[in-house]
Amino acid sequence: MSGRKDYAALVASEIRPPESDCCRLAFLSGAIHTSATLEIAGGQRKLVLQRPEIADKLDPPLQAMFGMRTEAGEIRGDVLGLLGELGILKASPDGLLGIERGADKHIVMGDCCKAAYLSGAYLGAGSVRIAPGDNRLRWSVNYVELAEDLSAMLGHFGVNSFLSEHKERFDVYVRRGQAICDCFVLMGAKKAMLTFSEEMMLSESRADINRITNIEVANIDKTVSAGLKQIAAVRTILERDGLDSLEPRLKETAVLRLESEYMTLEEMATRLGVSKGSVKYRL
Numbered sequence: 001m002s003g004r005k006d007y008a009a010l011v012a013s014e015i016r017p018p019e020s021d022c023c024r025l026a027f028l029s030g031a032i033h034t035s036a037t038l039e040i041a042g043g044q045r046k047l048v049l050q051r052p053e054i055a056d057k058l059d060p061p062l063q064a065m066f067g068m069r070t071e072a073g074e075i076r077g078d079v080l081g082l083l084g085e086l087g088i089l090k091a092s093p094d095g096l097l098g099i100e101r102g103a104d105k106h107i108v109m110g111d112c113c114k115a116a117y118l119s120g121a122y123l124g125a126g127s128v129r130i131a132p133g134d135n136r137l138r139w140s141v142n143y144v145e146l147a148e149d150l151s152a153m154l155g156h157f158g159v160n161s162f163l164s165e166h167k168e169r170f171d172v173y174v175r176r177g178q179a180i181c182d183c184f185v186l187m188g189a190k191k192a193m194l195t196f197s198e199e200m201m202l203s204e205s206r207a208d209i210n211r212i213t214n215i216e217v218a219n220i221d222k223t224v225s226a227g228l229k230q231i232a233a234v235r236t237i238l239e240r241d242g243l244d245s246l247e248p249r250l251k252e253t254a255v256l257r258l259e260s261e262y263m264t265l266e267e268m269a270t271r272l273g274v275s276k277g278s279v280k281y282r283l
Contacts, residue, residue, distance in 0.1 A: 005199075007128040007192055014189040015119050017060045023116035024061035029086040029107050030120030031058055033100075034141050038079065047075040047082075054123040102145035103153075114153045119187040121150060128180075130196065137174040137183050144170045159183060230257050230283050253282040 018024050031054060036047040049055060052073030062068045066085070068077050075082070080097070083089035087104025091097055108114045121139055129136045139150050144163075147170035151161045154174065159182050162173045174180055177200045184193035234254045237243065243251050256268055265283075269276045 005130070005195060007130050007196065008126075010192045010195070011126075011128055011184060011187065011189040012054070012123060014191055015057060015123060015187055017057055018112075018116045020112070021065065022110065023112050024065055025086060026107050026113035026116040027120040028058060028061050028065075029088060029104065030117040030122075031124040032075075032083070032086060032120075033088050033103070033124070033146065034121045034139070035124030036075070038083070038099075044076075045079050047079050049073045049075070051124060057123055101143040103149040108149075108153065111156070114156060115186045118150065118153055118183070122187055130199070135175060135177055135180055137180045139172040140166075140169050141172075142169065146170070147172050154183070157182065157186060159186075228261070231261055234258055250282055253279060257283065 018027050032047065035050045035054065037050065039046055039048055049058075049070065052070075055070035055073060058075075059069045062070070062075070066082055068075060068082065080089060087107045088100055089097055090100050103117060108117045118139075121141070125140050127138050127140070129138070139147070141147050141150070144165070147163055150172045151163055154161045154172070159174060159179045160176070161179075162175065164171050164173065174183055177196070181193045181197055184190070184196065234243075234257055237246065237254070238258075243254055246254060252272065253268070256263070256271060260268070260271075263271075265276045265279050269279045272279060
């Protein structure tokens with residue numbers, strides 16, 4: 001779509017890693033849970049990012065909290081320990097390790113942590129589509145539990161969202177323009193919010209102008225159509241009996257109608273010095 005802004009990239013470019021440790025954990029948890037795949041080969045474990053381009057956003061909190069960093073879109077080292085700290089890998093009662101299908105409630109207890117988690121999850125699995133009549137902000141994840149948790153976090157901030165399943169993926173959608181703006185602010189993408197708000201206002205202005213124009217054109221068509229029917233009726237009287245057969249008030253109105261085919265009833269009323277209702281009744 002030429003000329004249309006790439007909001008997905010604009011939002012991602014504005015997201016910044018948090019400064020506090022609790023929010024760093026939430027941010028990393030959201031991003032890694034939605035974007036990373038655990039691979040084990042030859043006794044070596046690594047996390048492979050499905051979106052390698054987000055590595056520069058993850059490196060600052062990874063280094064600050066765990067002394068780790070990404071290399072070529074991969075995270076190596078004690079990745080099981082990392083997943084455990086992020087609430088993504090947990091032990092069952094019988095001691096078996098398994099992936100947590102939702103967001104760890106202890107990771108997203110505070111409002112700031114919920115916003116950080118949503119930001120990280122957007123980097124890992126988010127997208128934006130802005131098109132006439134089809135605006136949507138989306139998180140697409142592997143587990144329905146995680147989709148429900150993301151939707152609940154959005155609801156906590158007063159943002160309504162919708163869930164759907166598509167090709168074994170679970171999507172969380174935000175559709176309304178104001179709700180999308182609220183999400184942009186939550187994720188720190190204020191420039192994107194301002195740009196989108198301006199675009200929405202221009203679009204609404206154009207829609208209002210189009211509606212007004214359509215109404216005016218319809219009214220003109222209606223006026224012209226009615227005028228032509230009235231003229232045809234007056235001409236029938238003129239040819240059959242003559243306008244002198246009419247009483248003076250009707251004759252005066254008929255003559256004016258013949259002289260001014262496109263005159264509205266209001267304009268005729270002004271010329272005749274009567275009300276619009278009187279002109280309509282005479283015709």
